[in-house]
Amino acid sequence: MCEDTLLIKRVLSGEKNAFEMIIQKYQRPLFNYISRTVGERELALDFTQEVFIKTYTKLRSFRTEYKFSTWLFKIASNTIIDYWRKRKIDAVSIDQSRETDGSSLPQQIADKEPSLANQFELQELRSCIEEVLEHIPISLRELFVWRHINEFSYEEIAEIKNMPVGTVKNRVFQAKEMIRRRLEEKK
Amino acid sequence: MNCLDIGRIYLYLENELSSQEEKSIEIHLADCNRCRRAVEERRFLLEAVSHLPEPDLPEDFSKQVMKALPTARGRALGWLTAASSTLAAGALMWLTVFLLSGDTFSKALIGLNDLLWTQVRSFALIFVKTFKIVSLLLKLCIQFSELLFKGFASLTTILNPEVQVLLAFLTVIVSAGLFLGFKRMIIREEQHDS
Numbered sequence: 001m002c003e004d005t006l007l008i009k010r011v012l013s014g015e016k017n018a019f020e021m022i023i024q025k026y027q028r029p030l031f032n033y034i035s036r037t038v039g040e041r042e043l044a045l046d047f048t049q050e051v052f053i054k055t056y057t058k059l060r061s062f063r064t065e066y067k068f069s070t071w072l073f074k075i076a077s078n079t080i081i082d083y084w085r086k087r088k089i090d091a092v093s094i095d096q097s098r099e100t101d102g103s104s105l106p107q108q109i110a111d112k113e114p115s116l117a118n119q120f121e122l123q124e125l126r127s128c129i130e131e132v133l134e135h136i137p138i139s140l141r142e143l144f145v146w147r148h149i150n151e152f153s154y155e156e157i158a159e160i161k162n163m164p165v166g167t168v169k170n171r172v173f174q175a176k177e178m179i180r181r182r183l184e185e186k187k
Numbered sequence: 188m189n190c191l192d193i194g195r196i197y198l199y200l201e202n203e204l205s206s207q208e209e210k211s212i213e214i215h216l217a218d219c220n221r222c223r224r225a226v227e228e229r230r231f232l233l234e235a236v237s238h239l240p241e242p243d244l245p246e247d248f249s250k251q252v253m254k255a256l257p258t259a260r261g262r263a264l265g266w267l268t269a270a271s272s273t274l275a276a277g278a279l280m281w282l283t284v285f286l287l288s289g290d291t292f293s294k295a296l297i298g299l300n301d302l303l304w305t306q307v308r309s310f311a312l313i314f315v316k317t318f319k320i321v322s323l324l325l326k327l328c329i330q331f332s333e334l335l336f337k338g339f340a341s342l343t344t345i346l347n348p349e350v351q352v353l354l355a356f357l358t359v360i361v362s363a364g365l366f367l368g369f370k371r372m373i374i375r376e377e378q379h380d381s
Contacts, residue, residue, distance in 0.1 A: 016253075016256070017253075019253070019256070020249050020252075020253050023249040023253070027248055027249060027252075028241060028244060031242060031248075032241055032242065036242075041243075045244075045245070045248070048248075049251065049252050049255060052252045052256075053252070056256050056257075057257060115224070115228060120235075122231075125231075125235040126235050126239055129235055129239065148237065149239060154203070169194065169198070169203075170194065173194045176233075176236075179236075180228070180232055183232075
């Protein structure tokens with residue numbers, strides 16, 4: 001039985017403090033994901049807390065044959081999407097858009113690609129990536145953050161979002177190419 | 188081999204391809220400057236992305252979350268509030284329908300009162316019947332225990348004291364054995380689960 005399942009059983013048997021160990025294990029990766037998808041630190045802290053509270057109240061419905069992290073991030077993803085919908089962000093930017101379905105982004109290498117290595121130092125590139133990431137559509141940004149910041153596998157992301165692995169891979173590639181193009185435009 | 192598409196480049200850089208596919212890409216890269224440059228570009232991007240700084244989290248964040256968690260009492264009150272609100276809403280709706288039908292407010296209240304008492308009487312009837320069934324079952328259990336006890340009592344008149352002591356001793360051994368056996372089974376199941 002994995003560590004998460006043992007902790008969950010302890011919480012459900014009345015040992016509320018065992019939940020704090022779950023929080024300490026997942027607070028950083030969860031906050032990392034939420035802060036990069038909502039963009040504002042205070043709001044991200046509120047959402048991270050809200051996700052843990054929702055997880056705690058729904059703990060009885062968690063099925064131990066599944067991975068807890070997948071379930072936790074599913075709750076987080078739904079919370080973030082509700083937030084963006086309430087802000088009346090164009091549904092196209094949340095759900096699949098023409099730009100994100102792969103039909104308009106180039107699949108082949110361009111003949112002349114400017115070199116990021118020539119334009120940026122590594123540290124400078126990292127700060128620019130943070131800025132550019134805020135302008136990537138949420139549907140792509142979320143998957144990109146999970147893959148390259150939370151370091152989830154494509155299969156784990158597919159399970160969280162309940163979508164095919166191939167679609168996840170395509171969208172993450174699109175996010176990276178979008179970031180790369182915007183970085184080229186910055187210089 | 189044709190030049191690589193962007194998706195394959197990323198899969199190659201993230202070690203998501205089979206060793207055979209990787210080998211064929213490396214053979215292509217040895218001869219294709221354009222693809223080699225594209226791979227290096229994306230390698231540089233992935234390296235930058237892989238070490239983005241983590242945003243700061245307050246030191247006592249977990250304690251703050253624990254304080255904000257609902258208590259069992261809080262959750263029970265929540266249920267009570269939900270139940271009361273539902274009842275109140277139901278009563279209000281019923282009154283509105285009644286009044287819209289043209290009857291006076293006092294008639295509407297009398298109607299609601301009658302409805303509530305009918306429901307209370309039905310629940311009381313169910314409760315009384317359940318209570319009767321439970322009492323009957325208890326009586327049966329008591330009678331069965333009395334029969335069992337009489338049976339043991341008659342055994343003691345038939346059997347001599349030494350046999351009675353032996354039987355009692357055997358009963359204790361068998362009960363202890365069953366108890367330990369169950370305990371071992373439970374421990375084995377827990378070890379298997381973990």
